[in-house]
Amino acid sequence: MKTPKIDRRSFVIGTAAVGAGLTLGLKIPFGTSVVRAQDGSPEINVWVVIRPDDTVVVRVARSEMGQGTLTGLAQMVAEELEADWTKVTTEYPTPGQSVARKRPWGNFSTGGSRGIRESNEYVRKGGATARLMLVQAAANAWGVPATECTAANSVITHKPTGRTTTYGKVAEAAAKLTPPAEVTLKDPKEWKIIGKPVKRLDTMTKVTGAQVYGFDLKLPGMLNAAIKECPVFGGKVKSFDADKVKGMPGVKHVVQVGDSAVAVVAETWWEAKKALDAMPITWDEGPNAKVSxxxxxxxxxxxxxxxxxxxxxxxxxxxxxxxxxxxxxxxxxxxxxxNHAPMEPMNATAKFTADKCEVWVPTQNGEAAFAATLAASGLPADKCEVYKIMVIGGGFGRRGAFHDYVTQAVRIAKQVPGTPVKLLWSREEDMVQGRxxxxxxxxxxxxxxxxxxxxxxxxxxxxxxxxxxxxxxxxxxxxxxxxxxxxxxxxxxxxxxxxxxxxxxxxxxxxxxxxxxxxxxxxxxxxxxxxxxxxxxxxxxxxxxxxxxxxxxxxxxxxxxxxxxxxxxxxxxxxxxxxxxxxxxxxxxxxxxxxxxxxxxxxxxxxxxxxxxxxxxxxxxxxxxxxxxxxxxxxxxxxxxxxxxxxxxxxxxxxxxxxxxxxxxxxxxxxxxxxxxxxxxxxxxxxxxxxxxxxxxxxxxxxxxxxxxxxxxxxxxxxxxxxxx
Amino acid sequence: MARLTINGKSLELKVDPSTPLLWAIREQAGLTGTKYGCGVAMCGACTVHMDGKAVRSCVLPVASAEGKQITTIEGLATGATLHKVQKAWVDYEVPQCGYCQSGMIMAVAALLKDKPKPTDADIDAGITNICRCGTFQQVREAIHAAAKA
Structure with a gap:
């Protein structure tokens, strides 16, 4: 996949950012200078949050879809941070936060095998910068020059006296420091975590069934939607007979989605699918109906x-x-x-109210999903948010440049305001509506x-x-x-x-x-x-x-x-x-x-x-x-x-x-x-x-x-x- | 209504008896470890055990599961102790995206019950699940490791 230098997405994001202000910033309950994660732990910088128990939370902007990017990028930050690898965990920043903070995490796009190679330098610098701040905070506490201190395995040591402290203990103080302007990255010969076959961070939940994929998401009061788009590309909905299926078990709504698709919203997805399959739909197939x-x-x-x-x-x-x-x-x-045919069919969950649109979606590009959310909801950036699902059930390019399923989910949610709706494509829909x-x-x-x-x-x-x-x-x-x-x-x-x-x-x-x-x-x-x-x-x-x-x-x-x-x-x-x-x-x-x-x-x-x-x-x-x-x-x-x-x-x-x-x-x-x-x-x-x-x-x-x-x-x-x- | 026994628990589920077992497990019983991949028993992502045998739950009406012991991926471990297949999956880092692995693990656990020391030919014949990430090389290694455990 080729990287587009400037594309429609960055234009939309850039334009949206102007009006967004900082209203979407992470919550700042304790002071004005320290940015805090949701649990109150201090952000050393945008890449690194350190909890009092020494847990190192590495922020990863790219998406994990099986290829190991999540672990690889955490390795890059942890290497320069001199972090204890056994205490490293990860989280995704949201596209809304990115817009509000002027894109400090850079590109979210995860395609073209770019996840690590394109961001390697700035994420390593993020780790190195955080390390210098943590060491400086320890040196300040001890009243010694930082040059006398070293960091390894999340422990800072004052060499002349042998005193030690941990990242968790100095994180609060480090977060208040001004970051150094310049950092020097390690020579690859000195790498201890990069280049090593460390275990992936996301295996255990995938063998117990505990991993929540987009398709598994549950929200209070959520309804489920099944959809059919005109199978001839470029065609439209001519008519559909909603009355035929409105009385079927579980069915709540039958809605047109854009000009080319129809969806049934029901209590369960299986009920939605059964009703959709039973509903007569006539398509206006348009000029492409004879192409073979x-x-x-x-x-x-x-x-x-x-x-x-x-x-x-x-x-x-x-x-x-x-x-x-x-x-x-x-x-x-x-x-x-x-077709890409990832094992997890396309899906997105959307909740729309008059002043907020939220989307939960497995996506290879959170920012593109965000742009699709803005466009479909008609709301400005500060009233939209996209929550990337931590692990995607396969992407292969289908979930990168295209967010047709996000557009659909938002369009459905707009017709059922206040109710979260999870849209799931059937495998059949996935096969015939590919890119x-x-x-x-x-x-x-x-x-x-x-x-x-x-x-x-x-x-x-x-x-x-x-x-x-x-x-x-x-x-x-x-x-x-x-x-x-x-x-x-x-x-x-x-x-x-x-x-x-x-x-x-x-x-x-x-x-x-x-x-x-x-x-x-x-x-x-x-x-x-x-x-x-x-x-x-x-x-x-x-x-x-x-x-x-x-x-x-x-x-x-x-x-x-x-x-x-x-x-x-x-x-x-x-x-x-x-x-x-x-x-x-x-x-x-x-x-x-x-x-x-x-x-x-x-x-x-x-x-x-x-x-x-x-x-x-x-x-x-x-x-x-x-x-x-x-x-x-x-x-x-x-x-x-x-x-x-x-x-x-x-x-x-x-x-x-x-x-x-x-x-x-x-x-x-x-x-x-x-x-x-x-x-x-x-x-x-x-x-x-x-x-x-x-x-x-x-x-x-x-x-x-x-x-x-x-x-x-x-x-x-x-x-x-x-x-x- | 259907009365199902899932992972040792007896459940009364409000569901049409023609509903595929997969969807009753996911949407009525609320266990989402079992996945939908195709709906036509081609991919195996929905594999669960029924009376100890691997079945593809996406084409099995819930009515036919009544009175049977259903085990899903959530019920494979014994308390906090992983099943030997799950343990091998962790040791060999089998999952990539992981979406198909619940079904893969359930299929393998059933295979090992039948053939505790499977040959490569047994594996080829017995495991027909689709994995689009392509984890098969690790799957095979991990099956042999689990068989030795």
């Missing part, structure tokens, strides 16, 4: 050879080299729409000289632009740079090859099916297009796939290092066990370098067993290696489910798949053994949650092509009869 997967594919196909395209890279004369090339290789690939992984085709053309060297490459993308649908202000002269993830000339998604004549361009072909950011998103299909085609070129050149790549990578040592690491561990070049075939892929994604070597066997022509995957990643710094291993292993589940099983098809303008029976996901039996090589080289901060996904598919596809002699170029593989076993 086939018509969309035709539109994209036309773009493969279209004159006009947005050019990302144009070095030399790629097309010109093809005429004189000893060999020209061409291949067309296609990637489908896909889908964009649909994309690619025509790959390569020219080889007589020695089999790649002299020219043209990558023509044709398909949807996420930014033009979601953040059109981030287009550059109409071009969507996020489309080119992984094949960029520089930055977090740099192409790992040097090709003397290179053209990469995009014929933008948008559809009425709304696209969205997705775990990995455009890097996923770009990695398939590029890395499968590199294998096709190597085959045409009669060269080894690894050696063919290496010749193009001398200027990309970090890409090469991860590729070499997986090749070495796998024993590339040495014979694989009988019936086992290997495949390679590598990319740079979200600032990290990733590579995979898959070992695959295919039996009966169509049963594919992915036996083992070796994956290397260089994320610059590895904050919590145990969690990185888990993100890597999980990435193969998301990436391989996508390439084998997942496709959202369009019929009569609507998505056809409505549940996991037609939109499947890997099970444990299909899980390969994943071996992770974590090789942080330092000096930069790369992401972890998403990068690995993109190498999952091409590594396996390249192994399959070796096993079967057939190259598959359209996805998912189930459409070709392949089964993951």
């Amino acid at each position: 997967s086939a018509t969309i594919a035709d539109t994209l196909k036309e773009g493969l050879d279209a004159e006009q395209a947005f050019v990302r890279t144009n070095v030399g004369d790629a097309k010109g080299t093809f005429a004189g090339a000893a060999k020209k290789v061409e291949a067309v690939y296609a990637y489908p729409f896909q 889908y992984h964009p649909v994309m085709q690619a025509k790959m053309s390569g020219g080889l000289d007589a020695s089999g060297n790649l002299v020219g490459l043209h990558m023509r993308l044709s398909g949807q632009s996420i930014l033009s649908a979601v953040f059109p202000q981030n287009l550059q002269d109409g071009r969507d740079n996020a489309t080119f993830q992984g094949v960029d000339p520089s930055g977090d998604f740099t192409l790992g090859y040097t090709v003397p004549n290179l053209l990469i361009d995009h014929a933008m072909r948008n559809t009425h099916v709304p696209p969205g950011f997705w775990r990995g998103v455009n890097i996923n299909q770009n990695a398939i297009f590029l890395e499968c085609f590199m294998d096709e070129l190597a085959l045409a050149a009669g060269q080894d796939a690894l050696e063919f790549r290496r010749k193009l990578m001398s200027k990309h040592p970090k890409h090469l290092a991860v590729l070499n690491a997986v090749a070495d561990r796998a024993g590339w070049g040495k014979p694989a066990p009988q019936g086992v075939h290997r495949g390679l892929a590598h990319m740079m994604a979200f600032g990290s370098y990733v590579a995979a070597c898959a070992e695959v066997s295919v039996t009966g022509g169509d049963k594919v067993k992915v036996r083992r995957i070796i994956c290397a990643t260089d994320p610059g710094y590895a904050v919590n290696p145990a969690q990185i291993e888990r993100q890597i292993a999980g990435s193969f589940v998301y990436g391989l489910s996508a390439v084998f099983m997942e496709e959202c098809t369009v019929k009569n303008g609507a998505i056809e798949q409505t549940n996991f029976n037609t939109y499947d996901s890997m099970k444990i039996a299909q899980m390969p053994k994943v071996e992770s090589i974590i090789m942080p080289s330092g000096g930069f901060w790369g992401g972890v949650g998403e990068p690995t996904i993109c190498v999952a598919a091409p590594a396996v596809l390249n192994a399959m092509a070796r096993a079967t002699g057939k190259r598959i170029r359209t996805f998912p593989l189930k459409n070709h009869g392949y089964q993951m076993v």
Whole structure:
């Protein structure tokens, strides 16, 4: 996911902040200079609250959805704070507090694998600043210079006398001090908490059933809502027969939501859903009711050879080299729409009164949820608040840029003022109202000289632009740079090859099916297009796939290092066990370098067993290696489910798949053994949650092509009869 | 009305007998550890035990659970002592988002009752829950660890 620099959200927030004043600040019961948390404990600064019992509360603005960000960010603050890790806990500031205090926690957005890498410096500074204040407060109490005092494990020691005190004892005094203007961060060599596989902070409640997800929320007097939006995107409600269901058990209200949805509000959700399913609704499906997967594919196909395209890279004369090339290789690939399908369906709880609107929601971006709340409620920022649910039951991008479910919940609550209403989508609603992984085709053309060297490459993308649908202000002269993830000339998604004549361009072909950011998103299909085609070129050149790549990578040592690491561990070049075939892929994604070597066997022509995957990643710094291993292993589940099983098809303008029976996901039996090589080289901060996904598919596809002699170029593989076993 | 025994407690619930057990557990009994994921018995997030066997409660009418012993994730531990599967889940840090893990843990606890020392093939055949975070590698390690406990 690409980070938008300035977007609609920050504009709304910024504008709202002007009128908000400080009325939403944390309560300040004891004095004017100390800001206090809800329990009265003093805030040392916005990142750190310390309770009298020495508990360290680290404020985390980013969202936890399973990826471990909550623990990782707490590690960063605790490291510089010199906190006792066993006494660290966390809390979320609210978006309303952020607005009222002029965004001291910075960006709340948790997508694009940015949670840690984007905020690492300022959160570490927050910890370091708090430590200096605590030490100064102890020194003041003892009447000694702070330079004679040290801090470790939440204990401050006066070295010459050996006197000690704890953070909890000096927190009140520290909170009154002026923060130092400058702090020096530790050398990474001195890290004691960062870089260690410390245990996650949020495991216990997830094994006892005690963890409260948004979907579990209970508020006094709360009602439950089920909703149906017009299944054809862009369509509207024509009519609905509320009288048919008003007498059904538990039903309290039947309401239209905006111009495109209808909801039933009942005592329980099951009653709401039963009534909704029983209610006749007629849709005005609008102009998109005839669109199908086939018509969309035709539109994209036309773009493969279209004159006009947005050019990302144009070095030399790629097309010109093809005429004189000893060999020209061409291949067309296609990637489908896909849903995020997090296990917790979309939900939000809203309570609306004439002068207040409150929303409880699992969200990847509290500020965007807040903006949606403001817009839907019509109330100013100081009359709105969003409470982020501590743990999200999966996000994968669906809960970041899009808060349609928040808008709906507020619109329902407005029609039932004073009563909290929890809106929960059914899985069916979740499947047909997605913000889908964009649909994309690619025509790959390569020219080889007589020695089999790649002299020219043209990558023509044709398909949807996420930014033009979601953040059109981030287009550059109409071009969507996020489309080119992984094949960029520089930055977090740099192409790992040097090709003397290179053209990469995009014929933008948008559809009425709304696209969205997705775990990995455009890097996923770009990695398939590029890395499968590199294998096709190597085959045409009669060269080894690894050696063919290496010749193009001398200027990309970090890409090469991860590729070499997986090749070495796998024993590339040495014979694989009988019936086992290997495949390679590598990319740079979200600032990290990733590579995979898959070992695959295919039996009966169509049963594919992915036996083992070796994956290397260089994320610059590895904050919590145990969690990185888990993100890597999980990435193969998301990436391989996508390439084998997942496709959202369009019929009569609507998505056809409505549940996991037609939109499947890997099970444990299909899980390969994943071996992770974590090789942080330092000096930069790369992401972890998403990068690995993109190498999952091409590594396996390249192994399959070796096993079967057939190259598959359209996805998912189930459409070709392949089964993951 | 339905009379259910959940986690050893007898409860009289005001619920239509056709309501799926999942929703009676969540909305009438008030136990929210058991999750909704699909409503069609595909994902296993709603797995509970009925007379010791794992069942997917989202498609099971509450009427068919009357007179049976229902155990949910909240009733798996014995007092403050975690069930060996829960303990292994903590030791191996299995959960990521955690939403599917109540069902996963209940499915595994039932599997271990049937097959105290499951092979990988037993696990593959017996555990068919969906986890979108993709925790399967840790799930498998933790099952073997629990089996040894």
